[in-house]
Amino acid sequence: MKYLTRRDFFRRTAFGILPALALPHLAHSSLSFSSTDVEVETSYGKLRGLRTEGVNIYKGVPYAGSVSGERRFLKPAALKPWTGVREATRLGPPSIQPPNQTYGINEPDPAEDCLTLNIWTPANDDKKRPVMVYNHGGGFRTGSAGSVAQDGSNLARMYDVVVVATNHRLGLLGYLYLDEIAGDEYAGSGNRGIQDIAIALKWVNENISAFGGDPDNVMIFGESGGGAKTSCLYAMPEAAPYFHKASIESGPGVMMKTADVAAETTELLLKRLGIARTDWRKLLKLPPSVLLDAQEQLQKMGDLSQIAGFHGIGAAGKGGFGPVVDGVVLSTHPFDPIAPSLSKEKPLQVGWNEDEFIFFAMVSGDTEAFQLTQEKLYQRIESILGDKAQLVVDTYREAYPKATPTQLFIAIRSILIMGLGSITIAERKTKQGGAPAYLYNFGYKSDLKVPGTDYEFGSMHALDIPFKFHNIDNVLDKSGHRSSSMAGNRPERFAASDNMCQLWTSFARTSVPSAKGQPTWPAYNLDNRPTMRIDSSCEVIYDRYATELSMWRKALS
Template sequence: MSPIDRRHFLSQLSLATVAVAAGGFVSRSFDKDGFVEVELAPGKLRGVRHNGVNIFRGVPYGGKVSGDRRFRRPAPVEPWTGVRSSVFGAPSMQPPRHNEPAPAEDCLFLNVWTPANDNRKRPVMFYNHGGGFVIGSGASQSQDGSNLARNFDVVVVQTNHRLGLLGFLYLDEIAGDEYAGSGNMGMLDIVDGLKWVHENIAQFGGDPNNVMIFGESGGGAKTSCLYAMPSAAPYFNKASIESGPGVRMTPKETAAETTALLLRELNIAPKDWRKLLDVPAADLLAIQNKLPSVPPFIDKDNKEKPQPGAGGFGPVVDGKVLPIHPFDPAAPDISKNKPLLVGWNEDEYNFFIWQRKEVDLVKIDFEGLQKKLETFHGADTEKMISTYRKTMPDASAIDVLVAITSIAMMGLGSIDIAEKKVQQNGAPVYLYNFGYKSEKKILDTDYPMGTPHAMDISFKFNNEVPPKDPSQPSESFFGGSKPERFVASHHFAELWTTFARTGKPAAKDVPEWPAYNMKDRPTMRIDTKCEVINNRFKEELAMWKSIRKA
């Protein structure tokens, strides 16, 4: 069969989205102006207390990663004098971000949201932002952690970390021991953030021994990698992989080809690789933007022969930092006893129709659908369409396109992860679909967004809430304006925070969520009314498995 065009999908996604010394607790104080101070080993931090939440922004968890530290492990955090204010830190090099500091090479900052700095040992929810390994930050408005902290009594942490070629350029074979692990610097930054949490989060009211890692899209793939990384294993207890199943990552052979391609673009001989250290970061970003933005998709049915073509930057299976593919051929033994959530949104593909402004797709007929899918799926297209027309008898051609492409992008990998986790006979795994339907329309069409990629972010962070002033208009970017969305958001957030607290997702007015198993294959559909659906997409999945084996 022709492989799913995951490379094209991830390239669109990347364009669209989104060592610290241990410090003992010294002091904390609240003043009448709504500030809170904490003293760590490097110096004092001043947070802002706002609506019942203490917010600490731009906390350094690693030092310099520019200059002679480029492509290497960071320098230690430099101590500071006085009190460091709560201001978002720079995100990694990328195009400028709305309402955030200018991107910069030195970007190792994290943000903390906590109900109180009171040593209460709350569960910690450590979020990995999306953006296809090349864009994004821990300061995006949709993933603000205030409501989760306030409404569900948890501590939320998010990091900025190195992205793109600054975070994932593989130099191990040409640069020597100092640059070992260079293809995974961005992932090791996240591990440093987790280490900071382990050493410091008790001072922010969090429990260092109850940490959940989670992430959406590219952040889901980062979470998959952390689930398989020995250096991360001591610092988290459970995980959630959301609309970003990272089953396989880039083999080091392909990563080496990408490095060679970059050097040719810069007219640098491999023996002169050190010249990379002198290229301005902005120039490296410009070169990165000329190359494919993400690694080529590795066909899981043809593991020994990746698709041709280097280019793209993301985690590298280097045999050391990332010893194995996260979920191929099996779930990683290192996390056997760590509970897992995994799933996807029902209408993922609508995000990309919206983002690429492909208005004509909304009017596609079944003849056009056949031609479009044949580009990616070849001779399997007819069987694919006939299966979906049987299971969706009232669906239009665009409905079928969205259903097929959404499950191909995110669903098949999510189910693959769930099945492999079950086969491990360790901690439970829980499979979900997010299904709340937004009434907002795509572009200038009459076709609703439904449940597109990335819409889950504001819902799971409980940022779909009624405005404090009822006279003010209330509409979210993807979620629309129907008040029912507040219920769906509360369900989503309560399920996730309960999982963070106990390792089992649960919520009031939501049915008991059984762990996934190979007999019933239960899936929780998250909406205003949540329901457990056994063996969901049975006929469709049988079709997918048959064409994968062909």
């Protein structure tokens, strides 16, 4: 089965204008905003951004120095102050990655020196708004801070918060483990990508007051790979002083790559490039394109445990590149065997979307998944779980007697991909006895159809992104035109988005998520296990998936 990237999906669907769906409301209209210059003084020099539609926006702001040339695989050089006023009106370059994997407007080509961030704030004043620092998705391999779906303008304007998003190193350049062959200077090399984010958080701590933000009230959050990055930051001493709460969204990083697996991947890379261990410094001279090609070749031989595994995104096997439990940057797995003690007093949100797997089936072109027979359902589950398949299928059939085989398959795969890891995190955080954990399911159902089928998007993976940023309608595409988002056409989408934004921004503001007119969201506990189901009308569900979880604990023990 060929897995496509998030960018491939977005290009085919919501942000690619959905040509196959031929929906009438997708006609474009050119868009222009009136903007005025706005300046701010940082500790490194003045920045000139734009005030647009009631929001001050600064793009491509450097937070660290070079990571190219002799700085490759090292922590970045110190950021040098500048004189005069630096323009901050254009996105910075994303990290080196395969082509066409980002979807920002007027976004530069990927580059090795990529350490910039974007800021959206209602005003540069002394109001001390909560600060929400977002970690983009795309695994640890693709993506950028410039995504149109993750634009922070509406969130900042409508909910009076400061939003920040970072570019950071990805793939081989961010996660090549050289600790065992390159000496002390390269200790921590397998975690440069998340170290970059920690350095960005330090920049935020030192400078966000000038943007109307409160450096003593910073929330980190992220979806998919961004959730896994957030999981790592939650367990990372280098990041700990600079954030105060976290939200892990459809990306439960329970476990990360072990050092021995990372070392094996490094050996495979050197072999592919024809470089001896003792000549590893040749890696510093190779063009990024050569390294990227080798990375992609190794990726093909790596496993897909970040999609199919039971330990959450990040616990992939050899061949891929991601954070490493190295004893330097990450001393332990983020949430295994327990929640990290250094974040014991930091509140946590964690959860997933009800129909996660629809996304993965769609981007892989697996249209058969949306028209399964009972026999095909069993065969597919058996290919994943072997002799446990009958127990799993029977349990889900009993729990959902009216569901089709496809609906059962999506339910099973969705909880395997994201649900079990999210619940594990909530349980282990709760067992600590410190700050609370809040567990959620995003349940709003988009009525758009999977291309080539009559099956709706439902609450698939990544659907929550436009909802939590209130970018659910008339999203700007890369050409600066408006198009429909993947939220679909149901009028209830606006209420669902407002509920999610209120929950997220109230959590950022007070550490207790709440939304006007919606039920109180209880902290997770091990007795009645409350889960907030987020939709146009929210609902607290106690001990959700009790039957299924009882089975999973037996089947996976």
